[in-house]
Amino acid sequence: MSALAALARLHAAAEGFAQPLRRVRHHTLITEPLILAIYNMSGEAAAPLGCMIGAPHADPVTLVVPSPRNRDLRQEFYLRLADVILPFIDQHARTLQNVPTRGDKPDRQRCARAPQILVPNTSTIDYLRRVARSIRFQQAPTPEFPHGDPQVGLLGRWLTFFTDRAGYPGSSMLLPMTDLLAAHWATGQSSLEDASLALLLGWIDPPAGMTGAQGAAAAAHPIDYPPAGPATDPTFDRVVLDPKISAYLDAVNSNDVRAEARVTAALERDVAEQLKPTWEQMGTAVTLLTSIPEAARCPGRWDADRDAFTGHVQHIAAGGFPQPVFDKPIDAAARLARMERAQLRFEDEQALDDPFVLAERRSSGTAFAGVIVEREPDRTQLSSKGRPQLRPRFTVQTADPPPLAQGKMACPSDPKRLVEIREVIPDGPEQHLVVLELVVGMGRVGNPQRGAVPELGEVRAYTAVPEQWKTPDFPSRDQTPWTHGGPPEPDQPGPPADDLTDGANP
Numbered sequence: 001m002s003a004l005a006a007l008a009r010l011h012a013a014a015e016g017f018a019q020p021l022r023r024v025r026h027h028t029l030i031t032e033p034l035i036l037a038i039y040n041m042s043g044e045a046a047a048p049l050g051c052m053i054g055a056p057h058a059d060p061v062t063l064v065v066p067s068p069r070n071r072d073l074r075q076e077f078y079l080r081l082a083d084v085i086l087p088f089i090d091q092h093a094r095t096l097q098n099v100p101t102r103g104d105k106p107d108r109q110r111c112a113r114a115p116q117i118l119v120p121n122t123s124t125i126d127y128l129r130r131v132a133r134s135i136r137f138q139q140a141p142t143p144e145f146p147h148g149d150p151q152v153g154l155l156g157r158w159l160t161f162f163t164d165r166a167g168y169p170g171s172s173m174l175l176p177m178t179d180l181l182a183a184h185w186a187t188g189q190s191s192l193e194d195a196s197l198a199l200l201l202g203w204i205d206p207p208a209g210m211t212g213a214q215g216a217a218a219a220a221h222p223i224d225y226p227p228a229g230p231a232t233d234p235t236f237d238r239v240v241l242d243p244k245i246s247a248y249l250d251a252v253n254s255n256d257v258r259a260e261a262r263v264t265a266a267l268e269r270d271v272a273e274q275l276k277p278t279w280e281q282m283g284t285a286v287t288l289l290t291s292i293p294e295a296a297r298c299p300g301r302w303d304a305d306r307d308a309f310t311g312h313v314q315h316i317a318a319g320g321f322p323q324p325v326f327d328k329p330i331d332a333a334a335r336l337a338r339m340e341r342a343q344l345r346f347e348d349e350q351a352l353d354d355p356f357v358l359a360e361r362r363s364s365g366t367a368f369a370g371v372i373v374e375r376e377p378d379r380t381q382l383s384s385k386g387r388p389q390l391r392p393r394f395t396v397q398t399a400d401p402p403p404l405a406q407g408k409m410a411c412p413s414d415p416k417r418l419v420e421i422r423e424v425i426p427d428g429p430e431q432h433l434v435v436l437e438l439v440v441g442m443g444r445v446g447n448p449q450r451g452a453v454p455e456l457g458e459v460r461a462y463t464a465v466p467e468q469w470k471t472p473d474f475p476s477r478d479q480t481p482w483t484h485g486g487p488p489e490p491d492q493p494g495p496p497a498d499d500l501t502d503g504a505n506p
Contacts, residue, residue, distance in 0.1 A: 370398030
C-alpha cells in the first residue's frame with residue numbers, strides 16, 4: 001500500500017465515506033458480461049451446491065445440486081452450467097476481424113469480441129480453478145469412465161482459460177468485483193474486510209441517509225447480506241441446508257419421486273434467496289464502475305485479451321489437448337517472464353493514464369514532477385560513426401524525492417517523446433535538479449521538431465514508459481535435460497501413465 005492510499009484510508013475513516021483512488025478505470029467492462037455467483041458445500045474441495053448466473057439487469061438462472069457429494073448430480077450441474085456458459089462463449093467466437101500487418105507480424109484474424117465473466121471476489125476465481133481442474137479432462141464415455149461427457153470437459157477447459165487469464169496483469173476476461181472496487185475507492189476498514197462485497201459497497205454506495213461506515217455496519221448482518229460465496233453461511237448450513245439434503249437423501253432412498261422433486265425445488269428457492277443479495281450487489285458494482293471513464297490504454301489491453309481468446313478458440317478447434325495439470329519447467333519460466341513483463345507494463349500504463357497513480361509513484365521516487373528551469377533545444381553530439389545527432393537537454397527542478405527510475409521516461413501529456421535521466425543534482429535541502437535528454441521524438445539536426453523541448457517555467461511530470469521487451473530465448477525441448485522437462489535419457493524411463501492424468505478428476 002502506498003503512502004497516498006494509506007492517507008486516503010485515514011480520510012475515509014475520519015469522514016465516514018469512501019475516498020477515490022483512481023480517476024479512470026483501467027479494466028474493460030463490456031456491455032453484456034456474464035455474472036456468476038456460486039456456492040460450494042462446506043468441507044468439500046470442489047462440490048458445488050448451487051449458483052446464480054446470467055447477464056446484468058436480467059433474470060438470472062439458478063442451478064442447484066441437492067446432494068453435492070453425489071458425483072452424478074454434480075455432473076448434471078456441470079452440464080446445465082455448460083448450457084449457459086458455452087453458448088455465451090460461442091457467440092463471441094463467431095465474428096472475426098482482420099488485423100493488418102504490424103512490424104514483423106503478418107496479416108491475421110482475431111475475434112471481434114471476447115466474452116467477459118464477472119464474479120464477486122477472488123475466492124470465487126480460486127474455486128473455479130479447482131472445479132475446472134476436476135472436469136477439464138473429461139471425454140466421451142468409455143467402459144472405464146461411463147459418466148464422461150465432452151461438454152463438461154470443454155467447460156472445464158474454458159474455465160481453466162478464464163482463471164489463468166485472471167492472473168495475467170491488465171486482463172479483463174474474468175474480473176472479481178471486490179478487487180476492482182478496492183482499486184478505485186479507499187474505505188475506512190481493513191483490506192480483509194474489503195474482500196466482502198457487501199461491506200465494500202456499504203462504504204462506497206451507502207443507503208440514503210447513512211454514512212459509509214454505517215452502511216458497512218448494516219451490511220455485516222449475514223441474514224440480510226449473506227456471503228457472496230463460494231463459502232456459505234454456517235447458520236444457513238445448519239438450519240436450512242443440512243435438513244434439506246437429509247430430506248432429499250431420504251426421498252431418494254425411499255424412491256419417492258414427488259418428495260425428491262419437492263425438496264429440490266425448495267432447496268433451489270433457498271439457494272436463490274441466499275444469492276439474490278449478491279446478485280443485486282454485482283449489478284450495483286457494475287453500475288458504479290461503468291460510471292468511471294475508461295483509461296486511454298485500456299482498449300490495447302483488451303485487444304491482447306481478444307488475441308488470447310482467439311488463440312484458445314483455434315487451439316480447441318484444431319483438436320488441441322486440455323491444459324496440463326502442471327506446466328513443464330520451460331513453459332513455466334516462459335509464463336513467468338510474460339507475466340512479469342505484463343505487470344511492469346500495466347503499472348507504467350496506469351501511471352501515464354491516471355494522475356492518482358502518477359502521484360503514488362511520485363511519493364515513492366519512481367516518478368517526479370517539477371518546473372523547467374534550463375533548456376538546450378539545439379544541443380548535438382557525435383554518434384559512434386562521427387555524425388552529429390540532435391540530443392536536446394533540459395533541466396527540471398523538483399521537490400519530489402530523487403528519482404530512482406532507469407531507462408526511458410515519458411510525460412503523460414506528451415507520451416510519444418521519450419527522455420532519459422542524465423544527472424540528478426541536489427539543489428537545497430528539499431529540491432533536486434534532474435537533467436533530462438530527449439532520445440525519441442526530437443527530430444534531426446537539419447529538421448528539429450518544434451515543441452519537442454518544453455518551455456522555461458512549464459510544469460512537467462515524468463514517469464517510466466511502458467517498454468516492448470523481446471521475449472527471452474528459452475532452450476528447445478531437445479536441448480533441455482530430462483530433469484527440466486526434456487526427453488529422458490535412453491536408460492531413463494518416462495513418467496508412469498498415472499502421472500499424466502489429473503488426480504482431482506472425479
